[in-house]
Every structure is written in C-alpha cells, then in structure tokens.
Amino acid sequence: MKFVKMQGLGNDFIIVNDMEEKISLIKEQIRLLCDRHFGIGADGLMLVRPSKIYDIKMLFYNQDGTEAAMCGNGVRCFAKFVYDKKIVKKNQFDIETKAGKISPEIIDDKVQVNMGRADFNPQNIPVDIEKNKIMNEILSINGKNIVFSSVLVGVPHTIIEVENLERYPVKDLGPLIEKHRFFPFGTNVNFVEALDSKEIKMVTWERGVGLTLACGTGACAVATIMREKEKIKDRVLIHLPGGDLVIKFVNEDIFMLGPAKQVYKGEINI
Numbered sequence: 466m467k468f469v470k471m472q473g474l475g476n477d478f479i480i481v482n483d484m485e486e487k488i489s490l491i492k493e494q495i496r497l498l499c500d501r502h503f504g505i506g507a508d509g510l511m512l513v514r515p516s517k518i519y520d521i522k523m524l525f526y527n528q529d530g531t532e533a534a535m536c537g538n539g540v541r542c543f544a545k546f547v548y549d550k551k552i553v554k555k556n557q558f559d560i561e562t563k564a565g566k567i568s569p570e571i572i573d574d575k576v577q578v579n580m581g582r583a584d585f586n587p588q589n590i591p592v593d594i595e596k597n598k599i600m601n602e603i604l605s606i607n608g609k610n611i612v613f614s615s616v617l618v619g620v621p622h623t624i625i626e627v628e629n630l631e632r633y634p635v636k637d638l639g640p641l642i643e644k645h646r647f648f649p650f651g652t653n654v655n656f657v658e659a660l661d662s663k664e665i666k667m668v669t670w671e672r673g674v675g676l677t678l679a680c681g682t683g684a685c686a687v688a689t690i691m692r693e694k695e696k697i698k699d700r701v702l703i704h705l706p707g708g709d710l711v712i713k714f715v716n717e718d719i720f721m722l723g724p725a726k727q728v729y730k731g732e733i734n735i
C-alpha cells in the first residue's frame with residue numbers, strides 16, 4: 466500500500482489515496498500502521514475517497530484505530546495532498562467529512578480552513594450534563610475540582626484554563642478527563658494559559674492519541690470558548706508545542722490558518 470507521511474505543526478498523519486475505493490483497513494491494522502515502533506508511526510491516518518456531494522471525501526482515524534469525524538491539522542495536510550497531487554484541481558474547494566463540509570484554501574505553503582461553526586449544544590458534543598451550554602462547569606478527579614467548558618468543533622473538546630501550563634499535571638489529568646463519565650464518547654482535553662487578549666498558549670491531550678504537538682480543532686475550540694468568555698476578540702495567535710496557529714472569526718465561522726508539510730512517501734505491506 467502506497468502512502469504519504471505529512472505533518473501539521475508536528476501532528477502527523479499517514480495519507481492514503483483511495484480514490485479507487487479498494488482499501489478497507491480494520492481498526493487493528495490502522496493501530497499497527499500508526500504505531501511508532503511496529504509501523505510507520507503517526508497520530509492518525511486519512512483515506513482520500515471520491516465524494517458524491519463535494520469535491521472530495523476525507524475519512525479520519527486516530528492512532529488507536531478509532532474513527533473521528535474531523536481533524537484540523539489533518540484536514541490541512543489532506544487539502545495540501547489532494548491539491549499537490551492534482552486530485553482536486555483548484556486551490557479552494559469543499560471536503561466531505563463526517564463533521565460536515567470543510568472548506569480549505571491553499572495559500573502558498575499554508576492552508577486556511579473554514580472550520581464552520583462551533584456547536585455548544587451539550588446533546589451534540591455530547592456531554593451528559595443537563596444545561597444549555599457547558600461553560601465553567603466542575604468535574605472532580607481524585608478530590609481535585611476542575612473548572613471546564615466543552616464545545617463541539619467537528620469533534621468534542623473540553624477546555625481547562627490554568628495559571629501555569631508548564632507546571633500543570635497534563636499527563637496525569639488528560640487521560641482521566643478524556644474518559645470521564647460526563648463524556649459518553651470521550652473528549653479531547655485542551656489545557657490553556659491565556660497570555661493576553663491576542664495570544665494563548667495551549668497543549669492538548671487528544672482522544673484516541675494522548676499528548677500531541679498540536680491539535681487544530683482544539684485550537685479552534687479554545688479560541689471559541691475564550692471568545693465566549695470575552696477574553697479574546699475575533700483573532701488570536703495560538704502557541705502550541707509544535708508551532709503557531711492563527712484563528713479568526715468571520716461572523717460565527719471559525720477560520721484556521723497554518724502549515725501542512727510532506728515528510729516522505731513510501732510503500733508498506735499490510
């Protein structure tokens with residue numbers, strides 16, 4: 466099976482051109498391909514498929530083999546791949562994803578993506594709390610009360626503001642919050658330190674992966690919640706361990722601008 470390895474701010478992916486729709490990978494095979502010792506190694510894997518309703522279709526799978534509706538860094542890499550390989554012959558197009566239509570624009574070596582609108586409805590995120598919005602709720606872990614907000618930006622995201630990101634126990638709390646009983650399908654967990662009204666630092670414990678160098682939908686979710694709390698306006702620079710993303714709001718649509726780079730291409734027997 467031929468593949469290309471790409472990365473967006475160090476969030477890395479295996480991309481397979483399956484326009485002939487001949488490839489069907491079971492969960493265990495995806496997990497093996499993404500394994501950093503027994504396989505290629507990646508945070509996720511994407512299949513390129515034809516779409517009946519938009520220009521192209523993206524299927525996304527996490528490192529553990531679970532399918533997810535969307536991936537922000539992944540969709541930038543996906544868009545760059547299909548454009549560079551001339552599978553799609555325009556630099557602005559629409560991708561069919563399980564989270565709906567996602568519209569990227571290739572701008573030199575960067576990709577700007579209209580990520581659509583955030584969904585605050587707990588039933589859609591989903592979060593098992595009887596409220597209209599999940600803002601500044603409390604969950605307790607090992608006797609520690611944690612204030613959190615949750616929102617759907619393609620996939621479920623939980624946002625926790627902290628005073629000092631470097632000193633916060635992200636690796637201990639991330640997996641416990643990811644699988645907390647409030648989140649029936651799990652959640653991505655974003656730990657955020659607001660620097661000022663224009664800059665934010667964050668790190669994400671990703672559902673189905675663990676700590677990653679960047680999370681695109683997470684950055685969009687963080688910007689959404691911080692804007693909802695009126696801590697930022699309609700544009701923010703987000704610093705992630707793997708690099709920076711610019712997130713801006715046009716009306717209620719979320720736009721994400723960031724890099725997407727090919728690392729290498731290869732072939733593997735699976």
Ligand SMILES: N[C@H](CCC[C@H](N)C(=O)O)C(=O)O
Pocket residue numbers: 476508509527532533534535536537538539620621653671672673674679680681682683
């Ligand atoms: N792990 C996420 C999907 C990938 C999200 C992340 N890689 C991004 O860039 O948005 C989930 O299961 O919801």
